[in-house]
Amino acid sequence: MRIGILNSGGDCPGLNAVIHGVVGAATELGWEVIGFRDGFEGLLPNGPGHIKLDVDRTVGILKLGGTILGTTNKGNFAAKIGVDNVALVPVEIMDQAKATIKYLGIEALIIVGGDGSLTTALQLCNEGVPAVGVPKTIDNDLQATAMTFGFDSAVATVVDALDRLHTTADSHQRVMVVEVMGRHAGWIALWGGIGGGADIVLLPEIKFNIDNVARQVNHLYATGHRSVLIVVAEGAELEDGSLMTREQMDAERRQVKLGGIGEYVGRKVEQLTGKETRDVRLGHLQRGGSPTPLDRILGTRFGVKAVNLIREKKFGRMVSYQSYHVGDVSIEEAVNQLRLVQPDSEVVQAARSVGISFGDR
Structure with a gap:
């Protein structure tokens, strides 16, 4: 055969x-x-x-x-x-x-x-x-x-990035924003954020408010943190329900290329808190490697x-x-049946229990 x-x-x-x-x-x-x-x-x-x-x-x-x-x-x-x-x-x-x-x-x-x-x-x-x-x-x-x-490997890449960023963020008392893949579902951001010790995780499935994010950043610094790690999925929606895109509709794939939400969050957090902020977009690093x-x-x-x-x-x-x-x-x-992060799921509740904010409250 x-x-x-x-x-x-x-x-x-x-x-x-x-x-x-x-x-x-x-x-x-x-x-x-x-x-x-x-x-x-x-x-x-x-x-x-x-x-x-x-x-x-x-x-x-x-x-x-x-x-x-x-x-x-x-x-x-x-x-x-x-x-x-x-x-x-x-x-x-x-x-x-x-x-x-x-x-x-x-x-x-x-x-x-x-x-x-x-x-x-x-x-x-x-x-x-x-x-x-x-x-x-x-x-x-x-x-x-x-x-x-491929999912576990992508999460491992996110965790490794957060481990590395945490040391430099602590040294300079900065906020670090890491943008990861996740068009409709925030599994990489959620698992990577928990595994990498992120303080704030922003997902497509949980509506966040940038004022809540800034308030949490101020709270963390006020309670002794030297740095703050924020993980945001590329498909996380802005306050008006729109998505951040780097390019318009692709003529062949007919799908908008997402990107830029990490830069947006970093810029707004720095404006609202006065804390020095840097953003990193992992992009195709999550697809590569062994x-x-x-x-x-x-x-x-x-x-x-x-x-x-x-x-x-x-x-x-x-x-x-x-x-x-x-x-x-x-x-x-x-096909066409997406598995999304449920806001009231056990894994989200576990993340909240260890102090991770999702920017919704």
């Missing part, structure tokens, strides 16, 4: 672990694996092409960040427009992809991506291509799975499960992690 695999959308630590799991499990079954380069673009006749993946080709990739296959969030295939608004792949592009799959004798396709990529996977399934999905988003915001690989042990293990388990779904002919399904068990759910049920 010959199967295919591709990565689509943004990269993150753990993608190579998935490839490692797929190749290992497929080899045990005597199957051949073809990897398509640069996401869905590798399915097109004039695209970047494909490579044969075997144990010799994938030895040692478990510890590597990024993906040896490459990926893209641009090009000819559908991109997610909004939370619910999705564009379909044009018929002629889909026909070219199906022709490539047929020509190469691919009997099933593993698609590793977020809900935009998995929506494309669902369209392929509906047009007769046997496909299974593996969820990939460092934002950890897919409702159908309790955790996605995956943590947890992400290596989770990615490997996801890859093995994807192969098992093909073996069981459970197409149109997505790998899912719930209660320490790797199972599967329907792709159709999984």
Whole structure:
């Protein structure tokens, strides 16, 4: 049997672990694996092409960040427009992809991506291509799975940054504002903030007021703090409900590029408190580097499960992690269902109990 695999959308630590799991499990079954380069673009006749993946080709990739296959969030295939608004792949592009799959004798396709990529996977399934999905988003915001690989590595990057910033902030008695990823969901900011000892965490799900933030900063200095650490997710809303953006709508991705909320918060805090403030935007540092042990293990388990779904002919399904068990759910049920931080959740209450402010009171 010959199967295919591709990565689509943004990269993150753990993608190579998935490839490692797929190749290992497929080899045990005597199957051949073809990897398509640069996401869905590798399915097109004039695209970047494909490579044969075997144990010799994938030895040692478990510890590597990024993906040896490459990926893209641009090009000819559908991109997610909004939370619910999705564009379909044009018929002629889909026909070219199906022709490539047929020509190469691919009997099933593993698609590793977020809900935009998995929506494309669902369209392929509906047009007769046997496909299974593996969820990939460092934002950890897919409702159908309790955790996605790459999230733990992103949190580790945030925690390391906060550890480093805390020492320099203490030395100069400064406020440090760290902007992290999180368009709709604030999981990276929340977990990174707790793990890194942040004083204030600002999330998309909890409406903050800058006056409350400034008041908390003054309170912390008045009670003996030499510095204050603030973590803010890029998707945290301003007081008027708007988002900070660095660029307008991207013509290909049709999605606004967020950024600048950290700079805004830092500037306002300095104006309102008089405390010297610096802001840092971690950006793609959160996507890079080697995956943590947890992400290596989770990615490997996801890859093995994807192969098992093909073996069981459970197409149109997505790998899912719930209660320490790797199972599967329907792709159709999984896409467009965001898992957001609940303001009254146990983890938020735990953060409040150790003195973390969310700027809402």
